[in-house]
Every structure is written in C-alpha cells, then in structure tokens.
Amino acid sequence: MEIIRSQRKIAAEPDVTPTLSLYRSAPSLEVRLEDFELFALDRLRVLKGISDGLSRGKKPDEMEKLVSELWRTHMRHQNASEVINKDIISHFVLRLVYCRTEDLRKWFLSIETILFRHRFRLESFDAQRMLMGEFNLPYKALSNAEFENVKDKLNQVARSINQPLPTAGAIFFKVPFEEVPDLVAGRRVFMLKGYAYVAMNQVVSLVVTQFRSHLSKALVLTNRKWTSTIREQERDRLTPIVEALSTMYLGPDYSQPKEFAEISIKDIDIVANSSFPLCMRHLFEKLREEHHLKHGGRMQLGLFLKGVGLKLDDALAFWKAEFSQKVGSERFDKEYAYAIRHNYGKEGKRTDYTPYSCQKIITSTPAVGDHHGCPYRHFGEQNLRAALGKMGVGGRAMDDILEKVQNRHYQLACTLTFEAVHASSCDTGINHPNQYFSESQKIFQSKNPPTT
Template structure:
C-alpha cells in the first residue's frame, strides 16, 4: 500500500473491480496494493475502529446473532458504509473500504498481545455475523474461495446414515436432517466439534451440518489472522519509519473518536459548592475516586491532577474556580499558600491555556485513561475497572451500595476486559435504568448524560435486551430529585477523527506537572 499527501485518490488502472474485491466476506489474505491518500487512510481507520467498538459493545449487551444484535449491527455497517450482507450486494467502494481498513488496523493493533487479542475477537465476531447472512449456495462459494471446499454429502449417503446423524447432532430429527446440507470434513479440521460430540465421526471424517461449519471456518480464520498479526508486528519498524504514518499508528490503538468536551460551552455551569454532591450523583467511578482521595488526603500526585483537573475543566469549572478549588484543598494538607502559588498554580493556568504554548487542553477520554500512564503506589488516577484489584473493586462498589447482582455483572465485564462496558453498567445501576442506549467513551460524556437524565432533559429509551450473562434487572426507574444545577448544553458532535493533536498537546501538558 502506498500513500500520497494529496487529497485526490489515485485509482487502480482499468476496470478491475470484480477481480480486486470479488467477495464481501474474506480472510484478508492479500494486502492492498493501490495508492491511497493519507486523509483516506485516516478516515478508513477511524470508521473501522468505530465499527469494531460497536461489535464489542453489542457482543456483550445482546446474544450474538439474535434479532436485536443483527438489526443494530447492520444499521451500523450501513451508516459507516461497510458491506452489510456478504456476497450479496455489488458494492465495490464498501468492499474496498472494508479490505483496506482491516489492514490499517492490523498495523495499529499488532503492537502488543492485549491489542492483538482484542482485534482478533472483534474481527471474528464481525466475520461470524457476515457468515450467518449466507445461504447454503453462498457458503459453498465462499468455502471454495478461501480454499476450504469441503464436499457436501449426496442424498444417497445422507439417507444411509440418517440415524447416525440424528443421534450425533443435538436437536435433530429425521426430517430436519433430510433438508440440511452436511459437509464431509477431515478429522483434523473438526477436532473441536468432535471433542464436544456434536458431529458424526467415521473413517477419519466428521459429518458437519451447515449450521456448525462456521466453527471450523472461524478456527481457520483465527489461526490465519493470528499468524498475520505476528508477521505484521515483525515488519512494523519499517512502516513506523515513515514519519507520515508513525503518529497515526501510535495513537490509533487508543484513539478517541468522539467530542472533545471543550470547556468553552460549559464555563461557569457549576459552582464549587456543587462538586461534592455531583461527585456522588454524576461522576464516573474514576473521577469519584479521585475526588474522594483529594478530599481525604488533601493532595493528588501529578497523574491524578491531570486526569481530574481536565475533567473538572470539561464540566465547566473556570480557571479562577480551579485555582481556588485546588488551593483550598492543598493548604489543608502539607502545602502552604506560597508553595502552592509557586509550584502548582502555573500548571493549572497551563492546563487552561494561559501559560506555555497557550493550548486549550481537552479532558482525557476513556481509552487515554485505560491505556496510558498506569497508576503506581500512592496514585489514584487511572480506570478503577482496569487498574484496581477485583476484590478491592468489589469492596468499593459495595461501599457505594451497588446491589450484589450488579457487582457480579460488573466483575464479569471486567474479567472479560470490557472496562468501558463495566462503567456503563455502573451508570445503569447508579441511575436505576435498564439500558442507557449509548456507548460510553469519555468521563465527561458520563457526566453530561447523567445530568441530563437526572434533570429530566433526556429520557433513556427502555427496550428489551438479551444479555449473554443474564442477571435480574433493577426495578423501574425511580423519580430522582437533583439538587445540582443541570448541564443543559448539548454536546457538539464535531470531532477530530483521531484527536492526534490532543495526544501531542498532552505530552507537553505532562511536562508541566513535575511536582508530587
């Protein structure tokens, strides 16, 4: 793949669309070879990242391939202009975008074991959805396309072993067996199905029904994708040597693609007297933890000051309020007023763009908090769902009166490395709602949604959900009387696709917080 700084994309010579992207469903075995602009490179990467995050969210919130799951995922695929029905529609641009964007994210997500594991899981779930859209004829064409052309047994052979197929395949009856396609698969390709006794095995072959062939295809896809990511990781230094791509790839794996929650629209919306009440009602757990630690210890180390200070700025704290807030708290501890003015006031003014480069810094996103600057001993920043010991997290949730069933759900999500979804569940439990109806990506988003809900500005739409790990639901939403002033400003949806500038700015901001 080659890149051009020009806006105009250099297309492939000639009309080779059918040859280059003949299928919407694929194993991504051949990398793209055409020229592509850097702008398109970035846009493709961001759109696929949005898609995979939706796949992750839906996979936890709904039974995979249930009607609600399929409906919501198809809507997202349509919205982002990716192929939504494999091998059916003739959409060259969507297929091209799907192919190129997959390889771009390979470059970003091959850099660590955790990133590779996440990428493989979401790509497999996306593949599974697309595969289930195929009919028997299209399945056969796809298997041939990826060199997995297993032979379907003929009617004569099927009739002769019908009783064995019925007995070996749970839930089957003679009539259903007669209508279903069975593939004759070598034993080594069907070990998982043989192990759980889901197929008839004879003469070194497993007789796999159409509905279970996906298991074999997915295993093959996982193996090939895992090997491809390992090879990509070995070649990454060569790609990163390109100064145009290195910044994009460095930040893409933890990129935030939502609003930046700039303070300008919220300035003066809250008072210092409201912060304690707001921290209980509307702060996400990470900020609630920082606020409590600040009140208890009258000090936060620089990682905590950065994370919490920018959050407060984003919810509407002015520079004057911020200086008063931090100073009044620090002088209750071991920091006198003079030391605060000399050692800490500059960094707060820098935070608000009044010193140094005079850059208007934006609050940290969830991915920024989760993936960068992990807390050490004596620190309170970071994501509690990511950085806390599960037992300590459980004790904290119990102290905040979260019901035991809800705590179990949260801990299950944490165990599955779904930290943002665990925070969404925390929101639902603390606000007594069944389904928030949006994906959480930013602490300030949490605050704004909470305030709009508590003030009655926004109502959460209730709908039937089918969680994979079903737990008793909370009672219907109770009426809540909030004492805090609601944040009424609608958040802008205009955002930088990768917020690369935000990351570069924060590097300079980190240098200003040098004192503990």
C-alpha cells in the same frame, strides 16, 4: 482503484462477485493519509460496537441486527465503487494497529472473526462457494454412495436441530472434527471416526475456522514487521497514527460542557457525591484527604472538572485551596498554577485540552502513590468492594460488576455501577467520565426540575 481478486477454485456463476474479502494479502494501493486514518476509525467503530454488544450479553439475533446496523452506518462510502476498497484498507490498517501486543491481537482476532462470520452468512450460495475456493480447502463433497450410507444418521441430526431433512442433491463435506469446533460442541453435525459431516449451509463454520487461523498467523507476522522495520521507518508519518488508534476515543467531544453550562466551587462537593464516576470520586476524595495529587491525577481530574463546567478562575481557586494546605500558596502559584492555565488553553501552545476518555484512563499505568487510572482495572477486589459500597452499590449488582471486572470488561463494569446508583438503564454504555456525569445530571434534573 480496483481490488483484483485471486482465481477461484470452485466454479460459480460468472457474474457473482462476493462483497466479502478474505484479506489474504495487502492490496497494492496508494492511500491518502487522511483516508488511512478515517477508514480505520470507521471500522473501529464497528468492532467496538460489536465488542460492547457482546459485553452486554446481547442474544444472537440481537447481535445479528446490531452488526448489520453498525456496518451499514459506518462502512459506507460516498463513491459506491470504493466500498470494497474501504473495507480492505481499513482491515489492514487495524491489523497494523492491533498486532502490537498479545492483548490487542486477541481482541482484534476475536471481533474480526465475529464480523467475518456475520458477513459470510449474508453472501449468496454461489458467492460462498467462491470464497471457499480461495482457501483451497482439501475437502470433496460426498459421493452419492457415501451420502446413502450415512443418510439416516444425517436425518437424525437434522431432526434434532430442527433443520429440513437433506435431499439427494444436498452437498455435504467430510472434514476433521477439530476444524468445526462450534458445530461439534453444539451437536449440529454427524460424527464418525473423527470426521464431521458438514452440510453446505453449515460451511460457514469451516470457513470461519480457516479465516481465524490465517488472521492469527498474519497478526504475528505483522508484529514482527512492525517492530523490525515499519515502526522506525514510519516514525514521523504513520507510527503516531497507528499507536494512537488503539486507545482513541470515538464518542462526543467533552472539551467544553454542553448540557450543563458550569459548576461552581460551592456545588462541587454535592455533584461529586451524586454524579462523579468512581475514577473521579476516588481522585476527588484523595485530593481532599491528602491536599495533593501527582501529575497524572491532576491531569485526569483537572480536565474532567474543566469538561463538566468548572471555569478557569474557579479551578485555580479550587486547586489552590487544597494544595496550599500542603505546599503553601507561594509554591502553588510558582509550580502548579501554570499547568492549570495551560489545560484551559491560556498558556503555551494555547491548546484546548480534552478530558480523558475511559480508554485512555484504563490504559494508563499508575505507579505507587498515584491515584489516577481506572479503579475497575487497578483496584484489588477488597478496595473495589469498599469503594462501590460507599456509592451505595451492593447485593446482586456488586456481584455483576465484579464479574465484569474479572472478565476485564471495565467500561461495562462502570456502566453497571451507573445503573445501580441511578436505578436507570444506560443502553449506550459508559465510554467517558464526562458522559457519566452528563447522564447522571440529566437523571437528577428530571427528578428534581428547577423551580421558577
């Protein structure tokens, strides 16, 4: 399969072929359903890695290194000739996935633009000129006379940003200032009568602005097509994949405990206090307090406990001991025991159900009286402060966590909580409650190794 690129408007070397697509239109390709999902997942790993890096406040040079590493790791293909196709297909699949709500569109637009900027910078000079040609940008390079008229001003700007002074052969474009907002904000261009004078080595800003504008409009149009026709037409084939991808967990499988083989009922209060993340601590405390949880809470806590090693017999005994105080033993056996066995794959379809990821928990919508969901998202500030205080979080750490919550970086808020509670860094970030538990237990066991 080959992607046929449109004709370029700016001349370049005939053998120059950019590795970067502008994603102007979807390719006419037949894509296997397996590749449709796998390609999208690989690109999603790149985008989420970029998002996590930004949330953790990585510096520009660190982000450049991170993006290159993510792309190299996840966007390879066993057939080198298919790498470009994988890039284009995965972009359009995720465009379909992330067009469906305003929040999804905003996230996808932001991260894809960052990825595009990074990749454009890596292209050769001639390849960059070819990519510019695809946008049909109505800007001409300054003539020699125009260049001489503003040369002194261009030199002043170059000195102020520690760039080499432009030579007579330098290429500059005169563009409306609003089309290069980042260059204007950083005072990296000469401004005159509403125009910015953009050097060829700064043209990435101009191209990125065009790319972002095009993608923003395309996401809105894709959403209209999705809601009007595609969702219904593909309800038995693509729709389930598309709707699941935006909340899909991409990390390790926690359906079975790995490092820590099992926990028993006698240990559960101790490990809950030391190693449960806030979402599970809250559910555990409410279960002990009210001797009951609604379905969402039972699923979220029950599968978590299964993942950290609570065996089926102990799980039945644990839930029965609590629920019997509210509903009685007979009603528990009749109405609740089946669901617990079902979660362990012992009833119904015998499916071995997986503990919920952070993404699934964050996107849940608990109703009044429910206790499941993500406290960082669903708690008010006063309740969140109180809950974090009970975990021993305070001072600057509390302020940093609340700042992340205000910016809707809920998983990073949980990561900062982990670091505050354990006085230890967590560079990978928290993406799963069972990961929180596992990392916590590693720390406690390293500090208190078992005696023999």
